Each structure stands twice: as structure tokens, then as C-alpha cells.
Amino acid sequence: MSAPRQPLCKLATAVHHLLLCSLAALSVSADAKVHHHTWDIAYHYKSLDCVNKLAVTINGESPGPTIRATQGDTVVVTVRNSLETENTGIHWHGIRQVGSPWADGTVGVTQCPILPGDTFTYRFVVDRPGTYFYHAHYGMQRVAGLDGMLVVSVPDGVAEPFAYDEDRTVLLMDWWHKSVYEQAVGLASDPLVFVGEPQSLLINGRGVFEPFHCSRAPSASGCSSAPRPAAGCAPPALFTAVPGKTYRLRVGSLTSLSALNFAIEGHSMTVVEADGHYVRPVVVDSLYIYSGESYSVLLTADQDPSRNYWAASHVVARERNTTSAMAILSYAGNDPRAPPPTPRPEGPAWDDARPRLEQSRSLAVAHPDHVVPVPPRPDRALLLLNTQNRIGGHIRWAINGVSLAFPATPYLVSIKRGLRGAYDDQRPPPDTYDYRSYDIASPPTANGTVASKVYRLALGSVVDVVLQNTVALNNKSETHPWHLHGHDFWVLAYGDDGKKFDPERDTNKFNLRDPVMKNTVALHPRGWTAVRFVADNPGVWLFHCHIEAHVYMGMGLVFEEGVDKVGRLPKSIMGCGRSRT
Amino acid sequence: MSAPRQPLCKLATAVHHLLLCSLAALSVSADAKVHHHTWDIAYHYKSLDCVNKLAVTINGESPGPTIRATQGDTVVVTVRNSLETENTGIHWHGIRQVGSPWADGTVGVTQCPILPGDTFTYRFVVDRPGTYFYHAHYGMQRVAGLDGMLVVSVPDGVAEPFAYDEDRTVLLMDWWHKSVYEQAVGLASDPLVFVGEPQSLLINGRGVFEPFHCSRAPSASGCSSAPRPAAGCAPPALFTAVPGKTYRLRVGSLTSLSALNFAIEGHSMTVVEADGHYVRPVVVDSLYIYSGESYSVLLTADQDPSRNYWAASHVVARERNTTSAMAILSYAGNDPRAPPPTPRPEGPAWDDARPRLEQSRSLAVAHPDHVVPVPPRPDRALLLLNTQNRIGGHIRWAINGVSLAFPATPYLVSIKRGLRGAYDDQRPPPDTYDYRSYDIASPPTANGTVASKVYRLALGSVVDVVLQNTVALNNKSETHPWHLHGHDFWVLAYGDDGKKFDPERDTNKFNLRDPVMKNTVALHPRGWTAVRFVADNPGVWLFHCHIEAHVYMGMGLVFEEGVDKVGRLPKSIMGCGRSRT
Structure with missing residues (x-):
């Protein structure tokens, strides 16, 4: 190619x-x-x-x-x-x-x-x-x-608006013992079999499986038959810090399901970058991070160098049935695998949503020297209601009643070539929903459709998207990290828990002065999140919840802009559906 | 298409x-x-x-x-x-x-x-x-x-050379609880992790998982934690027979690994068809059947009609670590699920190879009214030594030192279009091996290659293939059912256990008078099997051991004949490798 x-x-x-x-x-x-x-x-x-x-x-x-x-x-x-x-x-x-x-x-x-x-x-x-x-x-x-x-x-x-000595990557994941096939077939079944909580969390690809209830209460029922980690299986080293040095940790989450809290015992962290953009620095004791997000945090090795420290990743926002992941930040001269002398951190309460929303808001401000001016108003505004629907006997996620299914032929090829009917091109998906009359606690979940539709955007236009969360069929409301391909967006506002977005009332809450740009943003439980972007990148771009089970169940949508401006498509992207040339 | x-x-x-x-x-x-x-x-x-x-x-x-x-x-x-x-x-x-x-x-x-x-x-x-x-x-x-x-x-x-009242299908399989991916990755690993014996045998897709050692000795170690079948899990009905009627059972094996013995308690069976060809009728108490083979047997419901009978499928030719499959032949009027009053049949000794070879020979004769004349001599003879080799750190099966790997582009497209280098077309695979000097008990297993080669046959030519078995790296010799696509072959002879095929000496043992035609034939342990076919079907055709693990590990080869005579290829077969049109 x-x-x-x-x-x-x-x-x-x-x-x-x-x-x-x-x-x-x-x-x-x-x-x-x-x-x-x-x-x-x-x-x-x-x-x-x-x-x-x-x-x-x-x-x-x-x-x-x-x-x-x-x-x-x-x-x-x-x-x-x-x-x-x-x-x-x-x-x-x-x-x-x-x-x-x-x-x-x-x-x-x-x-x-x-x-x-x-x-x-x-x-x-x-x-x-x-x-x-x-x-x-x-x-x-x-x-x-x-x-x-x-x-x-x-x-x-080229100078960055902060200083550090070295950088390290910290990739956070969750991990299942069931195969992808077992997970997907369960999600597509009637009744739905959910993937369940992960067996483990991983830090840089390493973790220790230890059934939660057994580690907390070894005599609990079922613990005697629970699998035991192999001998020698221990928390991995994170990295070795030299006292006095400042490290830029590039922390990213690619969890499939879990929202996480990441912290390093005894050390505060200064958040300086989010998704490739410089933020107004914020000092945190722990970082809430959602799948698809990345942050750079600065950490100075300024603690007692004679011992090591826990680096911990904990599940938040869902009931914590997965043992937290531990890694070891060592100081130079210590055995890098030596466990810290302190108990393993417990992490924050999984169900306390307030500090999560507050941190999201505090990190939504651009660094003052790196504000990318936001266009003052949109050319088009999409109000997107996130619901969990029962469609044709299956539980699906839907956006304004449309649950995304990928077509056999890639959209980019279908649209570029004008292949009629290669996706659901007869009616566009709806730009809005009845935001006045619906109920967050009892949202409209009937009459949804599974379809492969496209929002076609005018090239160069300014687009607002307001994602509105509701409760799912189990009456719970989850955190959905929405990720946009092909663009960054300005993060304009996060709504309060339980509040419906009202376009007449709430647009004046948007931060048009110094919003940070990101590519992934959290939609908090029963809240709303507003973003703005410029449709200036010819192509076809997915916008979706970054939870694997959710996008698999339809929680996404597709934008098209300026495909007529896209150059000749490489043959190597073709071969499926109607794209055999 | x-x-x-x-x-x-x-x-x-x-x-x-x-x-x-x-x-x-x-x-x-x-x-x-x-x-x-x-x-x-x-x-x-x-x-x-x-x-x-x-x-x-x-x-x-x-x-x-x-x-x-x-x-x-x-x-x-x-x-x-x-x-x-x-x-x-x-x-x-x-x-x-x-x-x-x-x-x-x-x-x-x-x-x-x-x-x-x-x-x-x-x-x-x-x-x-x-x-x-x-x-x-x-x-x-x-x-x-x-x-x-x-x-x-x-x-x-149109009359067939036998009579029956009704026919029934009997599909035999073996079944694993590990996924295909787990099996394949194990086979491709170094050291190799074999798929192991199946968890169950199935008759018409139904069986009962019951760990062999527990069913035989419930107090044996490990039995208490062994999975137990769900309540209500019982041998399935095979079919209900009306006393006095004769049934044609179309028995086929699609096992992935296992050679089987199939029998119906108290009833003899008359074999009348093999792989779509009428055989000289042979009465058997039980039928040995290999993966890819089909037989029609006639069974007359001439036993005590007041009870039911076991239909049983047993592993043979490999140490029997899988519980035999049982189904129930009922007589009309009885509860079709009522277990027979007799103990479950034990089946023949798994390691007695002689009756298997004898039955293969007895079934290799065409029905006298349906002899398809065999050409008196071949235009080309292939002597194919089956060995298990260690190639590049991996254990593979090889034929004359070549272990088959499928190319990314289908052979049919590559050859039809003359795509040079789309498969290993530089040197043809060898027609023969050094049949004088090798040792069945210590065959040549070095210097093998993994390749995607083709035997190119003259259209209309008569081809002999003599498959020679040896011992594998574990010093055991297995039964390999070889299946030919696109053709039937005459089964000319089965060699004795431990005997090397010698073309000068053994060709006079070929049955040229009334050999049956088949598409799948057993290669017995340490033996040889000779077949003949006419390369009269323009196309590209696989010839391979029908054991999934074996063909996955390279036990196959590819014939081409007259592809220039093949019509325009449908676009629908393309899209991979170099076949993007």
C-alpha cells in the first residue's frame, strides 16, 4: 500500500x-x-x-x-x-x-x-x-x-511546556481467560451472556491472577478449588527511579471494559498531557483513566530511596470483582522486584463517581501556551442519546435508536465508489432525539434498529456532539469512553450526574476559552459530555465507545467527510464484500 | 458464483x-x-x-x-x-x-x-x-x-444391486473441548503440544462426556473432581426399526483424529457401498471406518423386538482414552430412549491391527456387476514415503521430504493465471524416494522442507500412487486415511505390516481385475497402500491425510491437471494473496 x-x-x-x-x-x-x-x-x-x-x-x-x-x-x-x-x-x-x-x-x-x-x-x-x-x-x-x-x-x-529527565510507558489493560469468541457469542446470545469482570488487570502486560474473594478471604467458599498462581508469579517491576530525577510517565489505558484508577504509592503526579495535547498542569494523587485515553504525568523520585513503592491499577465505576494490579516502582540500588514494606493499596471506592467527574473537568483545560482556538459556534449539532435497547430479541446499544453494525464492504470504498446499498444509505441516522420528554432513568429503548448508517458531514464544517447518558436495561448507568477516529475534538463541558442536556440552556456552559483537545472522552453515568470538532479530514471515521463489548453491541457511529477529496484508494484495502475490484 | x-x-x-x-x-x-x-x-x-x-x-x-x-x-x-x-x-x-x-x-x-x-x-x-x-x-x-x-x-x-426398505444416516465424529485455536497453536509450537485424545465420540452429533478412567473406576484418583454430565444427559436414539424391515445405514466418519469401530449389538451388517461405489457384499459384525470414509451397510431388524440395542462407536488404532459413544437402536413400540438390558459393548481391542487390515482388503473388491475397468498400467507412478520430520524446530509430516503449506493465493488461480512465485513452483516435489535403502522403523526425517509445491499431471494420464507408511518420531506407526479431491481411485492393494513396497516385486500384487473405487483409503501402520486414478478432471486437487492434525502439520500434496481447460474462474473465489483482480 x-x-x-x-x-x-x-x-x-x-x-x-x-x-x-x-x-x-x-x-x-x-x-x-x-x-x-x-x-x-x-x-x-x-x-x-x-x-x-x-x-x-x-x-x-x-x-x-x-x-x-x-x-x-x-x-x-x-x-x-x-x-x-x-x-x-x-x-x-x-x-x-x-x-x-x-x-x-x-x-x-x-x-x-x-x-x-x-x-x-x-x-x-x-x-x-x-x-x-x-x-x-x-x-x-x-x-x-x-x-x-x-x-x-x-x-x-522544540521545547515542551514542562521538563523531565526520562520518559517511561505504562500501558494498562484488563484480561480475560475466556476467548474472544466465547465473549462475543455470549454477547450476541439471547439471553445475553455478559463477558463478566476481567480475571486480572495488567500493567505493561503483566499481572497476577488471584480470585478476588480468595485473596480477601482465603477460607471463603470456592477458594480451595480456585486456581493458584504458579510459584514465582509476582508483581512485575515498573521501572527503577534514580533519586531526584523527574520522569514523564506516558500512561495509557487499553482496557476492554474497565475504568481504572492508577496511582504510585507515596508520589503525587502532575498531569501535563492528554491524548497528545498539553493540559494546564494538575497535581493528582491518583489518575482516573478510561479505555482509549492517554496521559503524561510527571513523577519526581523524591521519596525515601531505601525502599520500593507500589504502582497500582484499580477497577472503578463497576463493582470491583477483579484483583487490582500491582507493579513495583523501585529506587536505584534496591532489588527491583522486592515488594514494598507497605500493604498493597486498596484504591478509591469503586462507586464514588464524584471525584471522577471532578478530575475529568479539571483536566479539560488546555495549557495556557497551547490553547487551540475553538470555533465560536457549530455548523451542525448532534445530540446523541445513548441507550441500551432490546432489538430483535438481542440486547444492543443504540445511539438515537440506531445500533451500529459494520457492513461487509468498508464504508470508505462504498462511498468513494458510490456503491449504492453497500451500507444502509437510504435514510441517514437522526441528528437528535426528543430531548425534552425522555427520562434518563427510563429512556426510550423500543423501536431501535441495527443498521450501518453514516453521518455525512460537510467538509470543513464545525460539528458539535453532545453525548447523553442514560441507564441501561439493568437500571445502572455506566461510564462510556467515546473515541473519535481521524480527529481531535475540543472538550467543551461535562454535565452533572442525573441532568439531561438541554440545548437551549446548557450550551452556555461550554468552555470556549481554553478547552483541551482530546480524541477520547468519558461520558459519565447519567451525565452528558459535549465536544466540538472540525470535519476537515477527508475520509470515513468511526466514533464509538471504546469498551469492546459495547462497540461490538452497536455503540458507535460513522462520520463521512470529503471522500471525494480522498486520493486513489489502495487496492490492498479491498477484497471483501463488494470491494473486489 | x-x-x-x-x-x-x-x-x-x-x-x-x-x-x-x-x-x-x-x-x-x-x-x-x-x-x-x-x-x-x-x-x-x-x-x-x-x-x-x-x-x-x-x-x-x-x-x-x-x-x-x-x-x-x-x-x-x-x-x-x-x-x-x-x-x-x-x-x-x-x-x-x-x-x-x-x-x-x-x-x-x-x-x-x-x-x-x-x-x-x-x-x-x-x-x-x-x-x-x-x-x-x-x-x-x-x-x-x-x-x-x-x-x-x-x-x-434405476436399480441398485441390493434391496432395502429405508435408509438412515449415521455420522460418526470425535469431539474436543479445546478450541481449534488451542489445538492448532499447540501443534505449531516447539515443543509440540498434541491435541490429545478426544473428550468424546459422537453419533449423529450426540455423545456423553464421561472421563474414561472415572467410568471404569469411579474411585480412581481425580475422579471426584472430574466433570460430571448434566442430569438427563443420556445416550441418544439412533432410530426406531420396524421388525422385519431392512435398513440401509449410510455410515460416515468425519472424525478429526480417531479411527473407529462401529457396531450394532446383536445385528450383523452387510457392507454394500463404499464412498459412492458398490462393493462385493461383505457381512461384518462390526465396521472399521476411517475419517473421510463412508459405507452403506444393510441391517435387518430380525432380533427380539421387545428390547432395544446398543449402537456403539469405539476408538481403535490409538490407545483408547476416550469413552465409546453409545446410541440406541430401538424396535418399534419400545421407548426409543430406553437403555438396552445388556452391558455397554466394549468393542474390539484397540491395538489389534490385523482385523482392520483384513477388513480393508475384503472391502476393496467392486460389486461384480459394477466393476469399473481399471487401466492396465500407469503413465506415471508416484512412490510417496510418509514420514514425521523435525523441520526448523517444528514437528511436521512430510511426503518424500516435503511438508505441505498452503499458499496465500489459491493454486487454482495462481496456475490458471500463470502467477509466477505464488507458490513454490521452482522445483516440483519428488515422484519417489530411495525405496531400497530406507528403514521403516527408522525412516529419513532430516532435510525436510515446508513448501507449497504441486505435482503437475498430464491431463488424461493414468497415475499410480503408492503410499508407504513408516514410524513417527515416537516410534509408533499410525493409520492415515488418505483422501483425494476431484477423483475416485481404484484401490489396488494393501501391503503387509512392516513390509516395504518394492515396485519391482509388489506391482504384481495389484488387483487389476475388480478393484473397488473410493475417494478415501486407509494407510495402515507400517504398511503400504496402492491406488490408481485417471487425471481426467481439469483443476487443482488436494490429496491428504484426513486427520485434521496431520494435514495441518503438512501431510498432504497437491495435483494439477489440465487447468488450461478450466473455464473462466469466478471472481468470488478470489480476493486473497495475489488473487485480487
């Missing part, structure tokens, strides 16, 4: 893009490098949490290697699929793919899946510094462990 | 084909029907042996429905792949696909896999009466339960 390189700024249509483009222009400097990676994707037995099970690996490892590049560089990843009979596709989470919409890796949206025995090459420019990811984007395959981090540094000589 | 129908006899090149063609000519009679089937292939939780696990199903069932048609009819099966992220392909086992080589369903050989969300239509003529199968032919996917039977009747007015 290759395509002519496009000038990165030719799509800029508004003054507020100048900053982005001036940074992006660096990407075509003489120093820009091309980073080649060759990956073999295969199943291997791995013991990520001390229990041996199949994982989808990259060159035998899960998670895969951290890709490192400098702003403006080109990353080329040649992916060979050595899975047995299963396809794959890899998404570069946070990379906007300006000029390369076919490299987004979203099977069903931007490409056909990569078949076993086939090789596919992703080639894209990393046009902005920041902390990003990659992961499988096909069915629920991410659950199987095909993921990793992608770190883009600023070029030499 | 559709193609112009070709006259079925235009490929006949020799006098001995006149019989086949005269029968085939019936297929274009005015009575020929088209049978349409629409199948949705999806994972579902099924309890085939009373343990709930994922199975690949057809319209929710495993095994799938029996397809019934009359000689000369056309079968059209529209397959929609609703597997999550996994492809599929379905082979019509025993159907030669004369004029439709692209419909053989062999992924990597005759087509690309069918992608999730895609629909593929198989269309073929069933040109000969007999008992056949269908099953997945992609990776080891057949293990997951995608299979069923295909019965072709003679047209009205």
Missing part, C-alpha cells in the same frame, strides 16, 4: 488550524525519518497474569513493542497475518491519518480485514507529538492482546 | 469411463432438480456431549442438515459467514466437481476463504449416487463441528 504524500496543511480551512499546521509542517523537514517495522501476528500461549492462555501476539509478544518516532516522521508497519483462520486489522489510535484515511486500520470502515497468509502495509505520518496506541480493530480482537503504545516525540530544539 | 454448465462426459478420454459417463448422462435428464440451501455459519454454544462449548454451526446446528438429492441434480448452497472474525470454506467430500473445480471448497487450493459478512455460493452437479459429506476445509476448522452428510440417490427406475 502506498500513496502519494499529501501536503499536510492543504486541508486547513480555518485560522484556528494554523497552529496545528505550523507544527505539522515540521513533518516534512529534512530530518524526518521513516521507521520500518515488520510484524508477524500470531496466536501464542502466553502467561500474562500467570495463567497460560492464547493471546494474539506481535512477533510473539503481547503487548507489542512501543513504537517511537519524532513528529513529522513516517511510520511504516508491514503486518503479516499468521493467525490460523482469523483476519485482523490494526488501528493507530490517536493518529489522524491526514492524507492516509485508508491506513486507519478500522475493519469495515477504512479497509477489508487482512487475511491469514496475507501481508498489509500501514504507512502514515505522525504529525503531532504525544502518547498514542495501536491495537486490533476487528470484532473484539483487541481483547486477545494485540496492542501496544506509540510515542511521538517533539523534534530536537 | 455461477458458470456455464459443461457436458459431463466431454472429459472422458478412455473406454473405461463409458460406464461413469452413461450414468452421468442421467444427470442432464429432464427430471434433474436444483436444490437450493441457504446457510448461516456462526459460532453457537452447543452441548453435543453434554458439555457446553462453542461450535461452528450451520443455521444454529452441528452437525448440519443432511443434504439429499438425486443423481444428476444440481445442489446450490449459499453460505453466509457470520463467524466473528474468522473465515470459512466448505468442501463437498466425494463430489468430484467435474466442470466446477472452483466449487471444491478447499481454501488455499481452489478458493480464497469466505470472509465474515460475505456470502459465497457453491453450485455443483451431484453426478453419481452415493453417500458423501460436506465439511469445513480451512485450517483445522472442521474440528469445530462444521460438517454434515450429503446423500445422492439413484433416479427413479
